[in-house]
Amino acid sequence: xxxxxxxxxxxxxxxxxxxxxxxxxxxxxxxxxxxxxxxxxxxxxxxxxxxxxxxxxxxxxxxxxxxxxxxxxxxxxxxxxxxxxxxxxxxxxxxxxxxxxxxxxxxxxxxxxxxxxxxxxxxxxxxxxxxxxxxxxxxxxxxxxxxxxxxxxxxxxxxxxxxxxxxxxxxxxxxxxxxxxxxxxxxxxxxxxxxxxxxxxxxxxxxxxxxxxxxxxxxxxxxxxxxxxxxxxxxxxxxxxxxxxxxxxxxxxxxxxxxxxxxxxxxxxxxxxxxxxxxxxxxxxxxxxxx
Numbered sequence: 001x002x003x004x005x006x007x008x009x010x011x012x013x014x015x016x017x018x019x020x021x022x023x024x025x026x027x028x029x030x031x032x033x034x035x036x037x038x039x040x041x042x043x044x045x046x047x048x049x050x051x052x053x054x055x056x057x058x059x060x061x062x063x064x065x066x067x068x069x070x071x072x073x074x075x076x077x078x079x080x081x082x083x084x085x086x087x088x089x090x091x092x093x094x095x096x097x098x099x100x101x102x103x104x105x106x107x108x109x110x111x112x113x114x115x116x117x118x119x120x121x122x123x124x125x126x127x128x129x130x131x132x133x134x135x136x137x138x139x140x141x142x143x144x145x146x147x148x149x150x151x152x153x154x155x156x157x158x159x160x161x162x163x164x165x166x167x168x169x170x171x172x173x174x175x176x177x178x179x180x181x182x183x184x185x186x187x188x189x190x191x192x193x194x195x196x197x198x199x200x201x202x203x204x205x206x207x208x209x210x211x212x213x214x215x216x217x218x219x220x221x222x223x224x225x226x227x228x229x230x231x232x233x234x235x236x237x238x239x240x241x242x243x244x245x246x247x248x249x250x251x252x253x254x255x256x257x258x259x260x261x262x263x264x265x266x267x268x269x270x271x272x273x274x275x276x277x278x279x280x281x282x283x284x285x286x287x288x289x290x291x
Contacts, residue, residue, distance in 0.1 A: 002028040004047040008038035035059025054083040062097040069098035078119040130202040133185040141201035156217025162206035183235035221284030250276040251284035
């Protein structure tokens with residue numbers, strides 16, 4: 001799916017040059033010829049990024065940026081300002097108005113494209129984070145798995161969750177449940193780093209996805225199981241200790257080389273996780289091809 005970029009530039013030659021370059025790079029570009037039109041088109045299309053000239057008729061770039069940043073939805077759209085005003089004061093005013101980055105005229109199209117990619121990448125990563133744990137969400141998980149599958153290094157993937165959490169949440173309430181999830185995330189991240197892993201994504205609730213080097217995946221599973229059982233009672237108030245003891249950590253594991261697509265990986269993790277939930281106590285299950 002194409003990323004949409006609104007190019008707000010009153011100079012036809014510059015607008016055409018930028019549109020051609022970004023179009024060749026795979027972006028869908030929409031032109032706005034003045035500040036008022038930039039606001040209107042941005043509201044209509046909600047693009048992935050706005051390239052905004054500072055000096056425009058009807059409404060200048062700083063006014064456009066300030067207006068968009070006041071909107072609860074449009075404020076999430078990153079703004080890259082183009083300007084011939086090279087002095088520091090002009091840049092400061094633009095950034096204070098809501099611009100996320102600046103490129104001075106004349107500019108190199110390669111630098112412009114690189115800055116646009118970086119802004120879109122950063123914005124998507126931040127939007128996707130889980131509100132409770134600040135970990136990457138499903139979009140971040142998908143992007144990370146794609147990156148690993150495109151590489152040559154062997155890796156392991158695990159999907160983990162807490163069986164019995166629904167009853168625990170009903171008993172202790174939303175606030176205590178959220179603190180339990182935060183503590184679980186911190187615990188998993190600590191164990192993951194100790195096994196040379198660096199990625200943990202939060203799909204929601206107590207469902208997480210982690211990746212680590214292939215030779216560490218089962219050791220990590222075992223460490224998480226024993227550590228969860230030893231620490232789960234500390235993640236709730238003392239009066240809820242018995243409830244915590246009823247929670248079980250269930251983990252499905254899969255290893256690269258055993259799957260050739262993201263769909264196949266998802267099926268393997270689902271199968272291993274199902275087997276883990278069916279077993280007793282906290283445990284992990286490594287996917288094995290069923291004959």
